[in-house]
Structures are given as C-alpha cells and as structure tokens.
Amino acid sequence: MTTATLPTDSATEKLAQRETLRLCTAGSVDDGKSTFVGRLLHDTKSVLADQLASVERTSADRGFDGLDLSLLVDGLRAEREQGITIDVAYRYFATDKRTFILADTPGHVQYTRNTVTGVSTSQVVVLLIDARHGVVEQTRRHLTVAALLGVRSVILAVNKIDLVDYDEAVFRGIESEFTALADGLGVTGVNVVPISALRGDNVVDRGENTPWYDGPTVLEILESVEVQRGRAHELGFRFPIQYVIREHATDYRGYAGRIDAGEIAVGDTVHLPEGRTTTVTHIDSSDGGLGSAGAGESVVLRLADDIDLIRGDLIAGEDRPEAVRSFEATVVGLTDKALKTGKALKVRYGTQLVRGRVTAVERILDIDGAADVEDPEGFGLNDIAHVRIDVASELNVEPYAARGAVGSFLLVDQSDGDTLAAGLVGHRLR
Amino acid sequence: MTLSIDTPDTTNTRELSPHLKDLENESIHILREVAGQFDKVGLLFSGGKDSVVVYELARRAFAPATVPFELLHVDTGHNFPEVLKFRDDLVERTGARLRVAKVQDWIDRGDLTERPDGTRNPLQTVPLVETINEQGYDAVLGGARRDEERARAKERVFSVRDSFGGWDPRRQRPELWSLYNGGHLPGENIRVFPISNWTEADIWEYIGARGIELPPIYFAHDREVFERDGMWLTPGEWGGPGKGEEIVTRHVRYRTVGDMSCTGAVLSDATTIDQVIEEIASSTLTERGATRADDRLSESAMEDRKKEGYF
Numbered sequence: 001m002t003t004a005t006l007p008t009d010s011a012t013e014k015l016a017q018r019e020t021l022r023l024c025t026a027g028s029v030d031d032g033k034s035t036f037v038g039r040l041l042h043d044t045k046s047v048l049a050d051q052l053a054s055v056e057r058t059s060a061d062r063g064f065d066g067l068d069l070s071l072l073v074d075g076l077r078a079e080r081e082q083g084i085t086i087d088v089a090y091r092y093f094a095t096d097k098r099t100f101i102l103a104d105t106p107g108h109v110q111y112t113r114n115t116v117t118g119v120s121t122s123q124v125v126v127l128l129i130d131a132r133h134g135v136v137e138q139t140r141r142h143l144t145v146a147a148l149l150g151v152r153s154v155i156l157a158v159n160k161i162d163l164v165d166y167d168e169a170v171f172r173g174i175e176s177e178f179t180a181l182a183d184g185l186g187v188t189g190v191n192v193v194p195i196s197a198l199r200g201d202n203v204v205d206r207g208e209n210t211p212w213y214d215g216p217t218v219l220e221i222l223e224s225v226e227v228q229r230g231r232a233h234e235l236g237f238r239f240p241i242q243y244v245i246r247e248h249a250t251d252y253r254g255y256a257g258r259i260d261a262g263e264i265a266v267g268d269t270v271h272l273p274e275g276r277t278t279t280v281t282h283i284d285s286s287d288g289g290l291g292s293a294g295a296g297e298s299v300v301l302r303l304a305d306d307i308d309l310i311r312g313d314l315i316a317g318e319d320r321p322e323a324v325r326s327f328e329a330t331v332v333g334l335t336d337k338a339l340k341t342g343k344a345l346k347v348r349y350g351t352q353l354v355r356g357r358v359t360a361v362e363r364i365l366d367i368d369g370a371a372d373v374e375d376p377e378g379f380g381l382n383d384i385a386h387v388r389i390d391v392a393s394e395l396n397v398e399p400y401a402a403r404g405a406v407g408s409f410l411l412v413d414q415s416d417g418d419t420l421a422a423g424l425v426g427h428r429l430r
Numbered sequence: 431m432t433l434s435i436d437t438p439d440t441t442n443t444r445e446l447s448p449h450l451k452d453l454e455n456e457s458i459h460i461l462r463e464v465a466g467q468f469d470k471v472g473l474l475f476s477g478g479k480d481s482v483v484v485y486e487l488a489r490r491a492f493a494p495a496t497v498p499f500e501l502l503h504v505d506t507g508h509n510f511p512e513v514l515k516f517r518d519d520l521v522e523r524t525g526a527r528l529r530v531a532k533v534q535d536w537i538d539r540g541d542l543t544e545r546p547d548g549t550r551n552p553l554q555t556v557p558l559v560e561t562i563n564e565q566g567y568d569a570v571l572g573g574a575r576r577d578e579e580r581a582r583a584k585e586r587v588f589s590v591r592d593s594f595g596g597w598d599p600r601r602q603r604p605e606l607w608s609l610y611n612g613g614h615l616p617g618e619n620i621r622v623f624p625i626s627n628w629t630e631a632d633i634w635e636y637i638g639a640r641g642i643e644l645p646p647i648y649f650a651h652d653r654e655v656f657e658r659d660g661m662w663l664t665p666g667e668w669g670g671p672g673k674g675e676e677i678v679t680r681h682v683r684y685r686t687v688g689d690m691s692c693t694g695a696v697l698s699d700a701t702t703i704d705q706v707i708e709e710i711a712s713s714t715l716t717e718r719g720a721t722r723a724d725d726r727l728s729e730s731a732m733e734d735r736k737k738e739g740y741f
Contacts, residue, residue, distance in 0.1 A: 090584075091583065252495070414525060
C-alpha cells in the first residue's frame, strides 16, 4: 500500500474547518427510508468494499435485481430476518464541508417514541414519503413531533418519484399540501425535494430525470443549512454543575459542567442558589485556561468566593430562573408502563435528579387533528400529554419554547430507573 | 512518536476542528455524568487506540485531579507484548490504577475451556462480567464506537446490562437531548460508551491534534506474519501458521489491537499519524473487516457476543 497519494495540505485544511450537523430521518412503512439512508452513505462514498461486498452477496441471495442498499443499514439479525427496524440507529458520513451524525428512526412501531428520540438531538429532520401515496397520517404525526421539539429545518423527500413517471404535477401537489401543513403547525424552514432513493435521483447527485426541478439535492441542503449555533449563545448564561473537581495539593476547587446556554467570561458576575453572587476567576478547559466560553463547551469554572456548591446546583447569569416546586409540562410516553396521576417518580432535569409526581394529566393531544382527550386518568406509550408536575425539592425549570433543550427533562421510574417519559417545560402545540 | 500525554490540560499540537471540538465537549460531558451519577466505575482499557482516547478524555475531563475511574484490562494471554509494555508505561507515568483480569486464570481453574480454533477473544466475556460483579462496578466505561459495526450502531451511550452482562436491544432506553439516565436496579450495571459518536477517522485526527502516544504497532514496522483469508496474522501457539501457510516478513501496521490470535495486520508504509490518516482515507475496507477474524465468523457475530455480555 502506498501512502502520500492524497493532497495532504488541502485535505488537512478542509478537515480543520469541518462542522458537525446532526440530523434524523423518519418515514412510514415501505417508503424506502433504509434505501434512502443507504443511498446517502453509498453516494457520499461512505461505504467501503467489504460492506458493499456483503450487500452484493445478500442482494443476490435474495434475488434482488441490482444492489439492495437498504441492507447497509438494517442492523440486527432479528431485523434482517423479519425485514424490520427495531430502534434508532446512528450512521456517520462526511463530505468536505461537514460531517454528519444521522439518527435513523424506524417508522412503523413506537413511531412517536423513536421520532422524539431522534429529533431531540437533531438540527435537521428528513421526512420521507412515497410519491404514490402523498402526505399520509404518519407524515402529519412526524411533522407534529418536529413542531413539538421546535426543529428549525425540515426536508420532505418525496421518494419513488420514478414510480409516478417523474411527474411534476404529482410532486407539486404534494409540495403544496405539505407546505400548508407545516405552516399550520408553525414549522418554518421547509424544503421539498423529489427523489428516487433506488435510482439515486436528487439524493446526493442531481438526476437527469427531473429537469423541472431546479432546487438543491438533499445533500446540498444538508451541507448548506445554517447550523443553529448562534441562538443558544444569545440566551442568558446557564451552567448546571455536573461534578466538583478538587485537588488537595494545590487547593484547587472547580465546578465542572457543560454550558447549556449563553456565554461566560473571566470577571463576570454569576448568580448562585439562595440569592448569592460571586465572580468567575478562571475558566479551565481541555485547551487550558480560557478568557471566555459559550454554549456547548465543557469547562470548569473557578469562583472568587469559597462557596459550597454541589452537583445539581445551577450557576447562572443575572436572569437566573426562579426555583419552583410545581410546573406545567408537555410529556411524551416512552414505555408501555401506563403513567397514572399521582404515581411517585423521579425527575431528571439538567444535572438534578429529584423526587416528584404527576399531579394532573390535563389532556392527551390528538395529533391526527381529531379531538384531544380531556382529563384522562393517565397517559401511556406514544401519548403526548399536557400535565402538571410537583417536585419534592426546588428546580430551576425554564420553558422549552423560549430556551430549547434547557427546558427538557425525563421522568424516571423510582424502582428500576427506566426512562418513562420525555418532558418539555410548558404546554406545547395547543 | 515522542509526544506525551503527561500534561493533559494544556499542550496540543494542532487546533481541533469545530467537529472534533464538538465531539470532545460531548465526551467530556458524558464522562463527568458518569463520575457524578455512579459510585464505582471501571474503565475498560486494552491499550488499543479507542481506550487510549477514552482515558485521555477522562484525564482532560478531571484535570488537575486524578481520573476517578479504575482501569480494567481483560488480558487474553495473547496480547501483543508491545501493547502490554505501553499499558504498563502509561500506568507508571500517569499514576492510573490498573486491575487486570487474566483469561489464563479462568482456564487454569477450569472455568473456561480453550476453543479448538485457539481464538481467545470470545473468552473475554466471562472474566469481564465476573470481575464487574466481584468489584461491584455500577458503571463500566468502554471505547466502542457506533461506526464500527452494525450491532453497535444501535447501542445507547448509557446501556443497561443485567448481572449477566446481557444486552437486550429491545430493552434499551431511548436517549434524548443530552440527558443520560444512569438509573438501574441493584445487581444491574450500566455500560457507558463516551466515544459512541466518533468515527475511526475522528479518533486518528484527535490523536494527531492532541499528540497522544500509542503502542508502536499502530505504525508500520517489519514483522513476521503469515497470510490467512487475506489477513496477515502473527504466528503463535494458537494455531498458526497452518499447513500451506508460510511465515514471511512484511512491512505492516495494525488498524485495531485485540487478541493476537484474531487480529490481522495490514500492509503499510505509514509511520506517522498523518500518513495513517491518509491511508485510512484511501482504504477500501472497514477496520473490523480488514483486521478482525472474529467478526467474520458470521453475519451477526457481534450481535451474538454483545447479548452474552461482550462490549
């Protein structure tokens, strides 16, 4: 094997600039999602010879005409035997501009649970639909989840456009119906692209079969969509303490955490529990001491005053949120254990874990557009519900609507630790 | 490579790309969650590049204090001597606590039986699970990455295991935002994978940028090997070379470091990290496909081993 065949300097230079984009895919049964993800990996040259050889063998064994790219992403034997997808799977690919972390969520089972999971870490959501069937109930549900979590960019990939003879009228019909639906749910930043995952049209490379479409391919959108880095920086400073780092020899005491929102600089005043304030004297990081740091960075803060803070305490800017014992929230049921009003559980919010209970389930939202269920006894798997939660010790909760992931939490089973529900502070969608 | 990880918090040879910085921030956050949520934590350490990166991230996450985890090495007895030396040097240099569980001890006691093919990789599971239970670790950190293999693509960052170490893909908790749930029943433990989202290329770029030292066998060197199924294996008591297989000297390096009996070398001239990065970029094989005989046993070899408690 020879080395030094690549232009190192420019390759290294490009790598140095590369950003991450996190996205997820969602679709209903048989819309060709696995083939789409396989196509994305294949056409960005993220599939290597041994993986391809394995796909070729299996495709031939099963009498598939050509290459069944869905085999690239169907992970477990249980799934391959039954031709289904069980759970969220993560895929990685990169171009010169960006590296991509893709959460691949299955469409047919536990769709809300899996879609919420995939969308929660994503900046972009790619929804797939079958051009022959157009916008279906499942599309509406997926889009509702995107709206619930406040995703800024949604790509609708109208797949199997080859099976409607690349008919522009079919595409335009779907496009206007979907755009109207998105408008109604308050989702902006929508792109609609006609694709054939099987033939490769408009996924990575532009096909010659849709001369009437002059918009970008799916990959072009993923490479150019604005990464929402700025927003979290502009909010007030939030730093939940994860761990206290002590080193006795040098009398070092620092508070480690990841900045949830805002920015901090050495010399800034910060607001602590019980109305106390102090000043940041050092910001330590993996790159040594910093003058300032912003949202997303894992750092250690050292403070001017010797105050005894512990994991779970919040260090904040001057708009420090109020601590409360009760709050409204929107929750999504993640397990098949039904959650009845009054059940004792734990609430994991930021780095805090406190005892609590759901004191009222006000309604289960009907995301298919029919009537909500008012005053139910509880909620279950895949339900999206408006609830009130009481907690045994104070939490500095903040609304998801205004602060994004800072306003997210989990409801956890007290006995076995299972994750029962995902929560967003405040009532969403209604 | 003369670079050292003695000074973890300040020295770096190259600025990280926004992508690598993002991954590093995420991994450090995960490691601190582990320290914050669990009482007794083991860090699986083989001396392979992924475990070296996890340890380096842990050093950076807790500096200037020492890493609050104990290193745990499951020694198959067929480890590369260069890697064992690297492990021992690193322990001495950094003051890490190291616990070694030797597969040979289990074989000597009659608790494990040598396989007819001589491979000991699958034999690691029992010593691993028994050591976890005996030591009472409530969390064990591993360097598995989701891009390695398709069963691992479905693994959570915090993965619940029963007391047999078993992984049930249908029982995995959904993982949302950056909220990691370490709750578990007594007797269960959580396997944690802080570099889940890193790819092989990311690992090498990070090693290059941070100047992390690795065992020398990751770089091209002359070695006596024999060829089997397109892989270059090291001769040894575990059954090589066989009939018709000839020992030859080749210029090789290792892309993965595991049990000598089933880890193949690749022909290579790459002697620096930059050359390794280039070589990987132009390689047409995945790292496990190119170098791991045990993953070729069947289509679902990894899935089956994970269900029994393997990483």
